[in-house]
Amino acid sequence: MLTYTIRRLLIMIPTLLVISFVTFSIIKLPPGDFLSNQIAELRSQGDKAALERAEFMRAQYGLDKPFLEQYAVWVGIWPTERGFSGLLQGDWGWSFEHDLPVAEVVGDRMLLSFILNFTVILFTWAVAFPIGAYAATHQYSWGDYGLTLLGYVGLATPNFLFALVLMYFANVEFGLAIGGIMDPEYLDKPWSWAKFGSVLNHLWIPVIVIGTSGTAGMIRRLRANLLDELQKQYVVTARAKGMPPFGLLVKYPLRMSLNPFIADIGNLLPSVISGSAIVAVVLSLQTSGPMLLDALRSQDQYLAGSFLMFLALLTVIGMFISDLLLAVLDPRIRLTGGMAR
Amino acid sequence: MSAKLEHYVATEPFEPLATETLTPEQERFYRASQWKIMWWKFRRHRIAVISAWLLLFFYASILVSEVLSPYNLHSRDTRHIYAPPQSLQLFHEGKFVGPFVYGYSMELNMQTMRREFRPDQTKVQALRFFCRGDGYEFWDLFEADLHLVCPAAGGTFFLFGTDRLGRDVLSRIIHGTRISLTVGLLGIAVSFLIGIILGGISGYYGGWIDSLIQRFIEMVRSFPELPLWMALSAALPVNWSPVLVYFGITIILGLLDWPGLARAVRSKLLALREEEFATAAVLMGATPGRVIGRHLLPSFASHLIASLTLSVPSMILGETALSFLGLGLRPPVTSWGVLLNEAQNINVVALYPWLMLPVVPVFVVVLAFNFFGDGLRDAADPYR
Numbered sequence: 001m002l003t004y005t006i007r008r009l010l011i012m013i014p015t016l017l018v019i020s021f022v023t024f025s026i027i028k029l030p031p032g033d034f035l036s037n038q039i040a041e042l043r044s045q046g047d048k049a050a051l052e053r054a055e056f057m058r059a060q061y062g063l064d065k066p067f068l069e070q071y072a073v074w075v076g077i078w079p080t081e082r083g084f085s086g087l088l089q090g091d092w093g094w095s096f097e098h099d100l101p102v103a104e105v106v107g108d109r110m111l112l113s114f115i116l117n118f119t120v121i122l123f124t125w126a127v128a129f130p131i132g133a134y135a136a137t138h139q140y141s142w143g144d145y146g147l148t149l150l151g152y153v154g155l156a157t158p159n160f161l162f163a164l165v166l167m168y169f170a171n172v173e174f175g176l177a178i179g180g181i182m183d184p185e186y187l188d189k190p191w192s193w194a195k196f197g198s199v200l201n202h203l204w205i206p207v208i209v210i211g212t213s214g215t216a217g218m219i220r221r222l223r224a225n226l227l228d229e230l231q232k233q234y235v236v237t238a239r240a241k242g243m244p245p246f247g248l249l250v251k252y253p254l255r256m257s258l259n260p261f262i263a264d265i266g267n268l269l270p271s272v273i274s275g276s277a278i279v280a281v282v283l284s285l286q287t288s289g290p291m292l293l294d295a296l297r298s299q300d301q302y303l304a305g306s307f308l309m310f311l312a313l314l315t316v317i318g319m320f321i322s323d324l325l326l327a328v329l330d331p332r333i334r335l336t337g338g339m340a341r
Numbered sequence: 342m343s344a345k346l347e348h349y350v351a352t353e354p355f356e357p358l359a360t361e362t363l364t365p366e367q368e369r370f371y372r373a374s375q376w377k378i379m380w381w382k383f384r385r386h387r388i389a390v391i392s393a394w395l396l397l398f399f400y401a402s403i404l405v406s407e408v409l410s411p412y413n414l415h416s417r418d419t420r421h422i423y424a425p426p427q428s429l430q431l432f433h434e435g436k437f438v439g440p441f442v443y444g445y446s447m448e449l450n451m452q453t454m455r456r457e458f459r460p461d462q463t464k465v466q467a468l469r470f471f472c473r474g475d476g477y478e479f480w481d482l483f484e485a486d487l488h489l490v491c492p493a494a495g496g497t498f499f500l501f502g503t504d505r506l507g508r509d510v511l512s513r514i515i516h517g518t519r520i521s522l523t524v525g526l527l528g529i530a531v532s533f534l535i536g537i538i539l540g541g542i543s544g545y546y547g548g549w550i551d552s553l554i555q556r557f558i559e560m561v562r563s564f565p566e567l568p569l570w571m572a573l574s575a576a577l578p579v580n581w582s583p584v585l586v587y588f589g590i591t592i593i594l595g596l597l598d599w600p601g602l603a604r605a606v607r608s609k610l611l612a613l614r615e616e617e618f619a620t621a622a623v624l625m626g627a628t629p630g631r632v633i634g635r636h637l638l639p640s641f642a643s644h645l646i647a648s649l650t651l652s653v654p655s656m657i658l659g660e661t662a663l664s665f666l667g668l669g670l671r672p673p674v675t676s677w678g679v680l681l682n683e684a685q686n687i688n689v690v691a692l693y694p695w696l697m698l699p700v701v702p703v704f705v706v707v708l709a710f711n712f713f714g715d716g717l718r719d720a721a722d723p724y725r
Contacts, residue, residue, distance in 0.1 A: 015560050029576035156707035158661050161700050168690040274567030278662050296575040
């Protein structure tokens with residue numbers, strides 16, 4: 001188990017390295033960079049002082065350096081005049097658009113992103129589990145068909161539109177504020193219970209919207225797995241012994257079919273993060289989505305890069321945890337002796 | 342010595358088929374090809390068949406979008422801006438007149454400063470069929486002006502209402518079908534190519550090549566899709582023509598979709614390459630490409646097609662999402678996502694909800710693809 005954990009951790013290093021490289025190359029794909037665009041603009045305005053400052057920044061952040069060197073500096077494996085200072089050293093870089101260090105711009109947003117995505121996964125589980133179990137135990141009943149259809153509907157509705165409509169109705173019916181992940185007065189304030197409550201109050205719309213798209217797949221997988229388990233002989237034996245159906249279901253087959261739930265975090269996470277990115281834009285949540293979009297548009301390279309890296313890191317760690325949990329929960333999975341196929 | 346037993350010999354001539362006769366149905370089944378059996382199984386899946394017809398209808402409509410839509414893509418009616426949908430009627434004052442719509446009566450609401458349209462019960466505008474309307478260039482080939490249905494002379498026919506420029510939403514949806522549906526197909530083609538090649542190499546050779554490709558797949562899978570799509574489409578040069586952007590987007594959509602397919606191909610190949618027929622082909626000197634392409638792939642092609650069908654919807658939704666964010670296709674190229682881009686703010690939901698109608702075809706097509714794919718997958722599964 002320990003060797004497996006260590007090996008799994010070691011694999012994460014090259015994974016993250018490759019991801020960081022790909023991310024950085026994609027961000028640098030468009031010609032020019034934020035500062036060179038800005039310098040061109042300032043030059044046309046004839047603003048001497050700002051121009052000098054921009055040139056200074058360009059040199060300081062090495063935007064005039066070749067691509068590979070910029071990348072190495074960003075990651076923190078190449079020294080600048082001020083020594084090593086990159087992702088590895090905890091320096092997220094400088095946001096040109098906001099004129100602040102990325103870490104400061106980002107502030108709460110990463111935490112809020114994390115809370116949002118985590119809640120969505122909990123929600124998906126909470127919804128998919130009973131529905132999947134019901135659909136499997138009542139196979140081919142109207143309930144089964146209805147719930148399956150509902151799952152499909154959630155799958156086929158574009159997230160962003162659903163978010164808009166739900167937001168509108170929440171406003172009209174319950175008088176909830178439109179958009180945002182907390183009431184505006186709490187923005188940029190330190191965390192308190194009131195702020196936390198406000199976040200909870202706003203959280204449910206994005207959670208429902210993002211959750212619905214992942215729930216359908218989860219329901220289908222749980223249903224299929226449970227159906228397989230229900231046909232096995234130990235279930236028949238237990239039934240023949242006269243075990244009450246519900247106790248039987250909870251005690252054996254349901255536990256067996258839990259594995260895909262854990263294993264699915266790996267599949268679920270990227271899709272949840274994707275979903276939350278777009279829904280966040282529509283609902284103007286103060287999470288990573290809208291800021292990422294702006295940063296990508298204005299070529300604010302360190303801000304965009306650090307965001308993408310953060311999302312990738314979240315996914316990679318999530319997958320790692322799901323693999324570990326799976327190994328702990330399912331005794332049939334042996335990790336010693338070679339790779340598990 | 343006991344009496345010798347009589348040795349029985351049948352006198353009638355030997356008939357090899359006499360003992361085991363198959364009913365015509367059984368015979369038909371045993372002699373049917375793999376694809377035929379699939380087709381029979383698929384036919385039993387009622388919803389999948391309906392979905393298949395629906396998809397066929399949608400794709401067929403691509404060919405004649407210009408004829409099907411009552412107006413042109415860009416024709417504007419400045420007198421009817423944000424006009425609500427007109428409902429189709431058959432009876433006027435208890436008398437059957439055939440399909441018609443009531444014309445609008447417009448008044449300016451001085452409080453909200455908005456034009457308000459109401460159906461005017463006195464203006465009966467009977468629709469014309471197979472009529473001459475807006476002129477267009479059919480597939481850029483020749484000029485025509487034939488439409489399936491047109492408004493009455495001097496009247497209007499906005500079944501789905503109009504947008505902020507007074508353009509007919511229904512016509513724009515019909516035109517948008519062309520782009521939205523082909524984006525998915527082209528994206529699939531890209532992901533199919535990458536998936537087959539990488540999965541094929543990985544499964545056929547095994548060993549360190551396999552584990553290298555597997556690690557690579559894991560990396561690609563751990564990218565959150567949409568943010569990466571966003572980054573990639575933000576990287577498309579601004580000065581590209583809309584058509585180039587369209588191809589760029591399809592390739593971007595395909596670039597991240599292949600890992601699932603590659604895994605399926607690999608696991609099937611790993612199992613199949615141990616089979617005798619594969620060994621036989623290798624011993625007869627077939628090249629790896631031929632063994633994979635000619636002998637191994639066909640044995641799970643049906644499975645591949647099913648999983649491909651199931652990944653089209655995510656592409657369609659992806660394009661819609663990107664265009665909605667303004668990162669995908671740009672006008673004048675019109676897709677359902679581009680149309681939905683207009684419905685981006687809450688005002689639309691409150692005041693002009695018909696601008697959200699392009700979501701209906703998205704919904705229908707995505708559902709149909711899912712059911713169709715499920716049906717195909719069940720049909721392709723030999724153990725059901």
